[in-house]
Amino acid sequence: MYTATALALMLSAPAAPTEAPVDVKPCVARGLKWLAEQQKDDGTWVGRANSAPATTTAMGALALLMEGSTPKAGTYAPHIRKAVEWVEKGAKSDGSLAGPNPTESTRPNVPHAHALLFLACAYDVDDDAERRARLQKVLTAAVGFARANQSARGGWGTFAGRDDTLVTSQMLHALFAARKAGIDVPRDVTDKATAYLAKSTSPTGGVYRDGPAEDGFGGSQARVQYTSAAAAALLLHDGPRPTTFTRWLTHLQAAPVPAWPQRPNATTISLHLSLARITFALGENGHVAADRGAKGADPLTWSSYRAAVFRSLRDTQGSDGNWIETVPGPVYGSSVALIILQMENDFLPAFSR
Numbered sequence: 001m002y003t004a005t006a007l008a009l010m011l012s013a014p015a016a017p018t019e020a021p022v023d024v025k026p027c028v029a030r031g032l033k034w035l036a037e038q039q040k041d042d043g044t045w046v047g048r049a050n051s052a053p054a055t056t057t058a059m060g061a062l063a064l065l066m067e068g069s070t071p072k073a074g075t076y077a078p079h080i081r082k083a084v085e086w087v088e089k090g091a092k093s094d095g096s097l098a099g100p101n102p103t104e105s106t107r108p109n110v111p112h113a114h115a116l117l118f119l120a121c122a123y124d125v126d127d128d129a130e131r132r133a134r135l136q137k138v139l140t141a142a143v144g145f146a147r148a149n150q151s152a153r154g155g156w157g158t159f160a161g162r163d164d165t166l167v168t169s170q171m172l173h174a175l176f177a178a179r180k181a182g183i184d185v186p187r188d189v190t191d192k193a194t195a196y197l198a199k200s201t202s203p204t205g206g207v208y209r210d211g212p213a214e215d216g217f218g219g220s221q222a223r224v225q226y227t228s229a230a231a232a233a234l235l236l237h238d239g240p241r242p243t244t245f246t247r248w249l250t251h252l253q254a255a256p257v258p259a260w261p262q263r264p265n266a267t268t269i270s271l272h273l274s275l276a277r278i279t280f281a282l283g284e285n286g287h288v289a290a291d292r293g294a295k296g297a298d299p300l301t302w303s304s305y306r307a308a309v310f311r312s313l314r315d316t317q318g319s320d321g322n323w324i325e326t327v328p329g330p331v332y333g334s335s336v337a338l339i340i341l342q343m344e345n346d347f348l349p350a351f352s353r
Contacts, residue, residue: 022310024341027317031338032067034321035060036079038331043082045335047103047328054090054099054111056328057083058118059335065118066342066351070125084122084135087115091138095145103328109149109156109167116142117174121348124181139183146171147189153211154192165200165207168193169229176236177350190237197230198242205247206255224255225267228274235281236350246291252278253287253300260312260337266327269336272309276340279305281353313337 038060039045044053045060061083069076071084091097097115098108119142123135150156155163156171172193179185199212206222207230231248234241252275261268279302282290287299294300317323317337326333339351346352 021306022314024310024314027314027321028067028338028341030321031317031323031334031341032064032076032321035063035331035334035338036076039079039082043084043086044099045083045331047332051101051103052099052111052328052332053101054087054097054104055114056331056335057086057099058111058114059339060331061118062121062348063335063338063342065121065125065348066339066345068345068347070127071122071131072126072128080122084119084131087119088134088138091141094148095141095143097138097142097145107158109171110158112142112145113156113167113170113174116146116171117177117350120174120178120181120183121350123183124177124349125347136183139178139181143175143178143183143185143189146175147186150189150192154196155211156193163196163211164209165197165211165226166209166229168196169226169233172197172233173236173350176233176238179238180236180349194234194237194242197233198244200226200230201244201247205244205251207248207251222251224252225271225274227251227255228271228278232274232277235277249278249282249287249291249294249300253294253297260309260316261324261326262316263324265324266332269324269326269333272340273336275305276309276343277351280343280351283353310341313341 045056046053047056061080064076064080067076068074069080071077071081087097090099096108096112098104098111104111119135119139123132123139126132151163153163155168157163157167172190175185175190196211197207200208202208202222204222207226208222209226227248231245231252234245258268260272279300282300282302284301284303287301288295322330322334323337324333343351
């Protein structure tokens, strides 16, 4: 298991040319098989004590979509269809996609962002005209829910009336994915959220958790978790990115990053999902192209991230095919691991280069 310092060094240095890339196809196959077997008859995946159904279902189904299956075709098409049908059936009149469980219904923004991202991705790769017509209506209403619940500062939070950069980044990624799939997403919504993240940047280039420092309760300590989430969200920005984007990359480049956890740690797992998206999108030259100053300072690259993390993911997989039991449960952590390991499939536009 890599230490935080060692992994930080490997993220900023290319893999040795003599080192063969880690073959993760067998562990992906075992992981997908295990994941498919965990789906309930109603189409959901759930966390501990049947918690977080929309969030967990979205992540599980996204992992299957990353394999290349769609709601209509492929090995996991039946599983994806059941998940789509559950989300579609549970959509509320106000557009919310949060599940009925109190763990989600009382704090709907996080599950809504996850479900919106999944549904947008499923819609994007589906070629069933009748289902696409139904999902377009659900997605349009879901975008309306996001707009109605956006704070005056431009963000979203776990609880009504508050906002933070992590939930804002999750919602913004979902909205960008919906727009990329052809759903009408108002520009003022994504522009306000982008400005919120840009204004939440510290002098050192990190992103605060609680939003802009000048707004009273904002300006908490900047952390890699929030910085990586903001940068990952802005990868899909279909307009000019704010100048803070390159500062975020510089902050990530210099920060120590923990290895894949051997004990439950949802924060680290979510951090890796963002880092994988960022480094895969940047490839080998994207960081330098975005920031010429990074050329002489070991820029962030996908090959370095892959070399540092894929072996760790392979070695920490359980014998039954799953990964660490994290919050809200093993399906969530295993789904994130599988999404990262299948990034090179480059199948979903919301996760592509």
